[in-house]
Amino acid sequence: MNMPVISFVHETVLLNETVALLLGVANLADLTAPKTGVYVDATFGRGGHSRLLLNHLGDDSTLIVFDKDPQAIQVAQELAKADGRVKVVHDSFAHLQKNLTKLGMQQVDGIMADLGVSSPQLDDGSRGFSFMRDGVVDMRMDTSRGQSVGEWLKTVDETTLADVLYEYGEERHSRRIARAIKSMESYHSTLELAEVIKQAHPAWQKGKHPATQSFQAMRIFINNELGDVKQFLDETLTALKAGGILAVISFHSLEDRIIKQFLNNHSRGRHDGDDKLPLPPARPKYFGKPYRIAPTDDEIKSNPRARSAYLRGAKRLDEQADQ
Known part of the structure; x- marks a missing residue:
């Protein structure tokens, strides 16, 4: 039996910036034609980023959306009924590669993720995430x-x-x-x-x-959130095509530190711990120069939950750079 989907207001953070970064432009206004490709929204939530991305994708594109939350999956399934380009996966993004393989996909053109707890999860006291609303002590994403x-x-x-x-x-x-x-x-x-x-x-x-x-x-x-983030990031190395883009939003220092170190290590050609050696060995460079984008003052004023958010991303280098 389906769970009831309770309506809560969710204001998507860094919406335009994330989709623009994923599509490889400074601003969405710079796009002169719809993009074609296979993209992943690794944390669908209520679909804010996905819906905007779909507006800029061609009819022959595919968007694969992941979420652990059954209520989020119900929203995603409704979107998939209305838009045949959408495929829905009820699983953690930590299992990215396994699920892409199940769908017959080897590599994709872009991957985005919006980490942490969503506004609907916080605002629904029955989920147990909030200390401001009464409910059972649950806190499970799934x-x-x-x-x-x-x-x-x-x-x-x-x-x-x-x-x-x-x-x-x-x-x-x-x-x-x-x-x-x-x-x-x-x-x-x-x-x-x-x-x-x-x-x-x-x-x-x-x-x-x-x-x-x-x-x-x-x-x-x-929810094993940090472990899932680490596994997810590692799986993007093989899931992204050459030239594909990774875009990840984090909301607290523990997540942001993991993403920052991952992108820095794989854009410099070094892994964790290499800088402790006198002569760090050469390593494959998987990503180009990392990007870091913060919300504007106007966004923070209109949506206080954006105040701690950071968007980080980078472009996957071509195979020759891996040698």
């Missing part, structure tokens, strides 16, 4: 499988929980907060969990809820 945060908190030990809060949320008071969280046997309410964290937190930044970093950490951990 509600059809896996363990919820509430289930995980029942079994995780205090030390492991503290390590997760510190590593994925950069929470300085992780041990104190973990002790408070484990003082209760279970949590059925996000507001209840947020209040426990608030009471345990000795000090927090003005204008920032004390549960912000802890909720972020638990969400990232339960």
